[in-house]
Amino acid sequence: MxxxxxxxxxxxxxxxxxxxxxxxxxxxxxxxxxxxxxxxxxxxxxxxxxxxxxxxxxxxxxxxxxxxxxxxxxxxxxxxxxxxxxxxxxxxxxxxxxxxxxxxxxxxxxxxxxxxxxxxxxxRRFAPTYVAAREAFGATGAAFCVAQKNRAGSEYRATFENAIHMVDLLRWFCGGEVVHVAAAAAGSDLWEEDGSAALIRFSTGNTGVLVAARTAGAWSEKLDAHGQMRSAEVIAPDSVAITDQGVRTIRTMSPEKFGWATATETFGFADAVHHFLDRIRDRQEPLTSGWEAAKTQRLLDQILQAAGLPIEEQAGREWSSKAVQ
The missing domain is CATH 3.40.50.720 (NAD(P)-binding Rossmann-like Domain)
Incomplete structure (x- = not known):
């Protein structure tokens, strides 16, 4: 039915x-x-x-x-x-x-x-390149993970609106609970920061680094993860390189290999929808459940507070890039 x-x-x-x-x-x-x-x-x-x-x-x-x-x-x-x-x-x-x-x-x-x-x-947890990178580290996770999302020009609450994807990836790659956060932000407008950076220590012993620069020359999203004598390098959304014991394998989202893939597929939007519909059928907990989202948002609050940025919306200035129609 x-x-x-x-x-x-x-x-x-x-x-x-x-x-x-x-x-x-x-x-x-x-x-x-x-x-x-x-x-x-x-x-x-x-x-x-x-x-x-x-x-x-x-x-x-x-x-x-x-x-x-x-x-x-x-x-x-x-x-x-x-x-x-x-x-x-x-x-x-x-x-x-x-x-x-x-x-x-x-x-x-x-x-x-x-x-x-x-x-x-x-x-992003469903994007093929990030999935391949995460699978390289199994249950242990990555000992070190650097996630970056940079772009030219700032926006209202840039770290909250956009870099939250990378914060979620750091939680996914490193695993465990957050035990320490250090962070810094740039710019004079606390609600429209020029960027932020953070160092996060997890209970697994793994370490995550966030970089979100809004003074970059161009848009870029990438992730580097290391551990267990393996490395994964993601240039989103198009490629992932896995190095295991000195052997490097590169996978690209090329038209020849994946068909004429669009952002719907390469950034994981489509697989996220499929995952949700499958969970409706089997009644299992989604990978990005409400609880997972709450934990990611709690970590984001810790990053904002450590960087001296507000965790609340600024009255009269609320904004989002996703217009309702």
């Missing part, structure tokens, strides 16, 4: 990431869309939604759904996720789960108490 899916927000991230994957699944029925567009008919025709609603409440009251995708700006995540969980619906939420860690923890607890699947879109 097809899974009846509702989508809240069909802006930029939805149209390049989740929706193209959902429409390709034979076991999914795009049942409902929540959109603030004055005329959402083009969205309805393009993606094949059965019904369109103006609010989350109207959608949950008007349709019987198995799952909901929350793809709105981050400031609207908590209310939408909470309403869906209260209605007994499984939820996929774009990152971050909440603007405050306490809310992320509360939503994770709520999903657990109600027996609902709650997954957060930390898609």
């Amino acid at each position: 097809p899974l009846r899916v509702g989508v809240i927000g069909a802006g930029h991230i939805a149209t390049i990431a989740q929706l193209p994957t959902l429409v390709q699944r034979d076991d999914v029925e795009l049942r409902a869309l929540v959109s603030r567009r004055e005329d959402p008919s083009s969205l309805q025709r393009r993606w094949g939604f059965k019904h369109v609603y103006r609010t989350v409440e109207e959608m949950l009251d008007g349709d019987s759904l198995d799952a909901v995708f929350v793809l709105t700006p981050r400031g609207e995540h908590v209310e939408a996720v909470e309403r869906a969980l209260s209605a007994g619906v499984d939820v996929f939420c774009e990152k971050p789960l909440a603007t405050a860690t306490a809310d992320a923890v509360r939503l994770a607890e709520m999903a657990e108490e109600r027996g609902r699947v709650l997954m957060v879109g930390f898609n």
Whole structure:
């Protein structure tokens, strides 16, 4: 029986990431869309939604759904996720789960108490290059891991909005609980920093380093991991090089090898959607569950505080690159 899916927000991230994957699944029925567009008919025709609603409440009251995708700006995540969980619906939420860690923890607890699947879109854990790099270190994890996401030009709460992906990767690669954090930030505007860097020590004995420069000459995302006489070098999203006992193997996301792959596949968006739908079927905990998202956000708070940056939104200045449509 097809899974009846509702989508809240069909802006930029939805149209390049989740929706193209959902429409390709034979076991999914795009049942409902929540959109603030004055005329959402083009969205309805393009993606094949059965019904369109103006609010989350109207959608949950008007349709019987198995799952909901929350793809709105981050400031609207908590209310939408909470309403869906209260209605007994499984939820996929774009990152971050909440603007405050306490809310992320509360939503994770709520999903657990109600027996609902709650997954957060930390898609890098599903990107083929990062998956291959992580597999090189097995259960032990990487002894040293450096994750970088750099770009030209800053943005509102740059570390929180964008570098959170790399913080999540450091947790995934190094494993264990956080035991020490040291960090520094650059720039005079605390809510629009020029960049940040952090050193994180984990209970496994492994060490992670974050670099997020917004004064870089160009966009770049990369990760270097080392341990057990192995190294993994990821140049996202296109290549991963694994060196094991002196033997180096390079895997590239080339058209010849992988077909005409798009960002939906290379950055892990598609596999994240598939993973969520599979967890709905088998009722197992997702790799990027609500609890995992809360732990990543708690570490991000520690980094921000150590760097002298605020952990809260600045009143009147809330912003996100993911426009709701």
